[in-house]
Amino acid sequence: MEKILEVKNIAKSFGGLNALTRVSFCVNEGQVKALIGPNGAGKTTLYNIITGFEAITTGEVLFCGERIDGLKPHVIAAKGIARTFQNVELFSSMTVVENVMMGCHTHTRVGLVASALRLTSARRREKAILERALELLDFVGLTQRAYDNSAGLPFGLQRHLEIARALATAPKLLLLDEPASGLDPTESRALGNLICKIRDRGITVLLVEHNMDVAMEISDEIVVLNYGTDIAQGTPRQIQNNPAVISAYLGDDAYA
Numbered sequence: 570m571e572k573i574l575e576v577k578n579i580a581k582s583f584g585g586l587n588a589l590t591r592v593s594f595c596v597n598e599g600q601v602k603a604l605i606g607p608n609g610a611g612k613t614t615l616y617n618i619i620t621g622f623e624a625i626t627t628g629e630v631l632f633c634g635e636r637i638d639g640l641k642p643h644v645i646a647a648k649g650i651a652r653t654f655q656n657v658e659l660f661s662s663m664t665v666v667e668n669v670m671m672g673c674h675t676h677t678r679v680g681l682v683a684s685a686l687r688l689t690s691a692r693r694r695e696k697a698i699l700e701r702a703l704e705l706l707d708f709v710g711l712t713q714r715a716y717d718n719s720a721g722l723p724f725g726l727q728r729h730l731e732i733a734r735a736l737a738t739a740p741k742l743l744l745l746d747e748p749a750s751g752l753d754p755t756e757s758r759a760l761g762n763l764i765c766k767i768r769d770r771g772i773t774v775l776l777v778e779h780n781m782d783v784a785m786e787i788s789d790e791i792v793v794l795n796y797g798t799d800i801a802q803g804t805p806r807q808i809q810n811n812p813a814v815i816s817a818y819l820g821d822d823a824y825a
Contacts, residue, residue, distance in 0.1 A: 579591070708733070
């Protein structure tokens with residue numbers, strides 16, 4: 570498999586505090602990889618580094634073989650990395666389909682003058698964006714809610730909408746930050762199924778997740794962080810049986 574993301578010896582310090590220390594792993598194309606660990610392990614800091622919201626102290630981040638650490642977030646996004654956040658961030662005054670269209674618009678190349686004058690090229694592009702947004706809503710199971718206000722969606726469906734909007738940017742790599750947070754078991758299973766569908770569509774997924782059932786069920790590989798260091802990497806079964814993980818994170822009785 571080709572490596573789509575490589576994190577090499579990443580360290581990050583905030584003053585005298587070491588948030589990350591020599592973290593290294595890779596994500597292969599077409600897989601779902603989970604990043605797990607206790608609160609304060611450094612997972613969100615690592616996501617912020619990958620997506621350009623935090624500068625590294627030492628190390629490298631490579632995307633499709635190109636070094637991207639130090640680039641601005643919008644430049645990294647344009648290269649094909651999309652991200653969701655722990656807290657759902659939707660345009661609450663817009664409809665469901667309009668939220669997804671906002672993601673599609675990042676690839677719009679129609680000029681401002683043409684858009685303002687509603688020229689034929691702009692109208693065609695707007696029609697194509699709407700069709701693309703509706704297709705993505707069908708993919709995530711929100712077709713029937715397309716013209717509802719996004720703020721009125723149940724929380725679990727808001728998660729699906731946020732993912733649809735991220736997919737609208739046509740990413741090669743999708744980073745999900747605790748997507749199952751706040752979901753009940755039924756919603757978590759639906760989310761897990763959606764993530765597998767995304768992988769089957771050829772989009773690589775890296776997720777931070779505290780819901781161990783979701784992480785273990787859908788991940789091809791898992792990286793475990795503890796106190797800013799990667800203490801284990803492997804398949805879900807290998808992680809479940811790793812003594813260091815059991816001691817530091819899962820607990821002695823987990824998955825017995």
